[in-house]
Amino acid sequence: MKEINAKEITERLGALIKNALIDVEPATQKLISDAAKKESSYMCKWALEQISENNSVASATRSYACQDCGQAVIFAEVGQDLHIKGNLTQAINDGVALGYADARKSVADPLTRLNTKTNTPAVIHYDVTDGDKLTVTYLAKGAGSENMSKLFMLTPSKGENGIIDCVVQTVTDAGANPCPPIIIGVGIGGTMEKCAILSKKALTRETGKASGNPLCAELEKKIYERVNATGIGAQGFGGDITALAVAVESAPTHIGMLPVAVNIQCHSVRHFSTVFIAK
Amino acid sequence: MKNNVKKINLPLSEEEIKSLRAGDVVELSGEVYTARDAAHKRFCDALARGEKLPIEVKNAAIYYCGPTPAVNSEVIGSCGPTTSARMDDYTPAMLKAGLKIMIGKGKRSETVNAAVKEYGAVYLVAIGGAGALIKNKVVSNVPVAYEDLGCEAVHKLTFKDLQLLVACDSNGINVLK
16 A cells, blocks of 8 residues: 655645745735725725735745734545555644744633644544545634634525625624635535535635636625625725635535535635645 | 825824824834733733733833744744734723723724723724734834733834824724724
């Protein structure tokens, strides 16, 4: 059986995470600078220009783009024909700890609030796939935007309009808090936890890239229009651009359910995917 | 746009605070204390017990921030603002104790906006997620209290030319959505 060494996973993740926390995703940076050109409110335009400048300064000086380096969320797709030499979960967590060695450690026990001091454990979602590859996708999730996320257990009769209303309500309630301009991940279907995971997975997509599912892609456009009509604007200063992009993911659900999860991502988009080939 | 930026040097007089209008972009220089959730809890517990705070709160400025650690010879790590709303429950007591300037991000409660007006204070916002840019505006960083809180410890920072927006002015006018 082909193998991947746990040590290789740890070392590569550590290096990639460190850089991901410094260099905001290029697709997002482009959307921010385009937004700064289009924005009609002087306050929001100022905010968007400051954000663009921040991202350039972060890369040039190798500084963290945002001091909230987030909790690490990992999606791991594990090929069923491979063997990991060592413990995979441990290898991922060690990679996260390595990547955050110089970064802010923001993970604490929920009750005692004692910091774990390593930014671990990561939140890891596993999928088993065909073949002998391991794909690891990382997303840094800060508290400001995560706290503004919501779950709705709709009834099927609410339909598409009900889904759009949920997203608009979530974004309106959040206002300035999640550091707009935001990216909105929407999970539709499955069960309570499944739609929440889908909404998170939607945020790992390259920002602005439409869904491959035509129905989801259509919904993304409709939500984008509605959300940007709210007038919240960058940093909640009141303007034209509240969301840079919307990403929708769906999964089959029960005949009696329509779960919708809205996961908000701030403009500091820090994620990557990397593939390990078994040898 | 740049022409409209108003320069302010801390501490501000009562008149200077009154002259700031919601929506103004200001360029701030001077000393501020960092404090977020855990430090505010300790401040307010101490105030409730009638104890003296480890900072001079009268006429002070507080920046809601928990920086990344400084590496090598850096003054500070990335240090953007955190969500101010989490400090809302503590804010009226802090304003009553003499706090005049708050710097953070995001909207405040109606209670806080009313207290800002009552105490003739001002709420400024920094750009959320601009940690690297703001880091470059910090010229000194001295630990002051609660060092056991790690990134939540209270530090005295000196800013030079940090651009901020007046979100809620001393008349209680608020621009945030």
